Amino acid sequence: MSSTADEDLFAADELLDRPFPEREGRDASGSAGPGFHLLVLQASRDFWDCPDETVVQEAEADLQTRLDALEAKLVARWGDPREIDLWPYLRAGLEGAAVPEPIVSLCQLTGSMRVWLRPDTGRWLALTIGQGDKELPFELIVAVGEKDRIDPTGSLQEGPEPSEGARGGVNGLGTRSMSFTARPLPKAVEAFGQGEQVR
Numbered sequence: 001m002s003s004t005a006d007e008d009l010f011a012a013d014e015l016l017d018r019p020f021p022e023r024e025g026r027d028a029s030g031s032a033g034p035g036f037h038l039l040v041l042q043a044s045r046d047f048w049d050c051p052d053e054t055v056v057q058e059a060e061a062d063l064q065t066r067l068d069a070l071e072a073k074l075v076a077r078w079g080d081p082r083e084i085d086l087w088p089y090l091r092a093g094l095e096g097a098a099v100p101e102p103i104v105s106l107c108q109l110t111g112s113m114r115v116w117l118r119p120d121t122g123r124w125l126a127l128t129i130g131q132g133d134k135e136l137p138f139e140l141i142v143a144v145g146e147k148d149r150i151d152p153t154g155s156l157q158e159g160p161e162p163s164e165g166a167r168g169g170v171n172g173l174g175t176r177s178m179s180f181t182a183r184p185l186p187k188a189v190e191a192f193g194q195g196e197q198v199r
Contacts (some may be wrong), residue, residue, distance in 0.1 A: 005069040008041055012070065012142050016118065016125050020146075024101070030141075036102040037144040042066060044138040046095050063129050063140045071127055074116060081114035084126070084150065100149045106141070108132065113143065115150070122147050 015037050015066065024033030031038045044059035071081070086107040093099040104114060109130025117124045126143040 005073055008070040008142075009073045010064070011039065011041065012074070012125060014119060015142055016123060017145050018144075031102075031105065033101055035100070035146045035149060037142075038102050038105060039142045040139045041070075041142060042140040044137060060129065060138050063138050067127055067129060067140055069191050071114060073123075074127075077115045078118075081116050081127075084113050084115050086111055086113060098119045100145075102143045102145050103149060106130065106143060109139070109141070116149060119147075124150060182192065 016035060018032075020035055020037070021032050022034060025031065030040050042063055044063060047056055047059075050056060074081070086103070089099050089103050090107040093104060099107070106126075106128065109132055110128045111125040113128035115124050115126045123144055124147055126141075126145075128141050128143070129138055131138045151198055
C-alpha cells in the first residue's frame with residue numbers, strides 16, 4: 001500500500017506541475033486542455049453483467065482505500081482538504097451556465113471532491129471517485145485546475161439535493177445528459193483565490 005500511495009503521490013505532483021496544453025485532448029488515462037488535467041489513477045471492472053451488489057460495493061471500497069492512502073499523504077503535506085459539493089455545478093449546467101473544465105466533467109461523474117489549493121502555482125488539486133453510470137467502472141481521479149475555475153463554497157446555485165437511489169454519476173445522470181450554453185459562472189470566493197485555508 002505504501003508503495004502504491006507513493007507512486008500515486010508522485011503522479012499527483014507531476015500532474016500539478018505539468019503545463020496545460022493549448023488544445024483539449026483525451027486518452028486512456030484521462031484528459032487535459034487549457035486550464036485543466038484529469039488523470040484516472042485506477043478504474044474498476046464494469047458492471048454490465050454483474051447482478052451482485054456486493055461485487056460493486058467491493059470494487060468501490062478498493063478505490064476508496066487507495067484514495068484514502070493518497071489523501072493521508074497530501075494531508076500530511078498540505079493539511080486537510082476542502083470538500084467541494086459538485087451538485088450546484090451540475091444544476092447550473094443544466095440551467096444553461098457555461099461550466100468550465102474540469103468541473104463540467106467531474107460533476108457528471110461524482111457528487112463531491114476533496115480539494116487542496118496551491119497558491120504557489122495558482123492551481124488546485126482534487127481527489128474523487130467517479131462513475132458515469134451504474135454499469136460503468138468506478139474511477140479514482142486526480143484533477144488539477146486553475147484557481148478561478150472553482151467556487152470553494154459550493155454555493156453557485158441554491159436548489160434541492162440530488163435524488164437518492166441512483167448509483168452512477170450525480171442523480172443518475174451520465175455524460176449524455178448534459179448540454180451547455182455560454183453564460184459565465186459567478187466569481188470564485190476571494191479568500192480561496194488568494195490561497196487562504198478554507199476549513
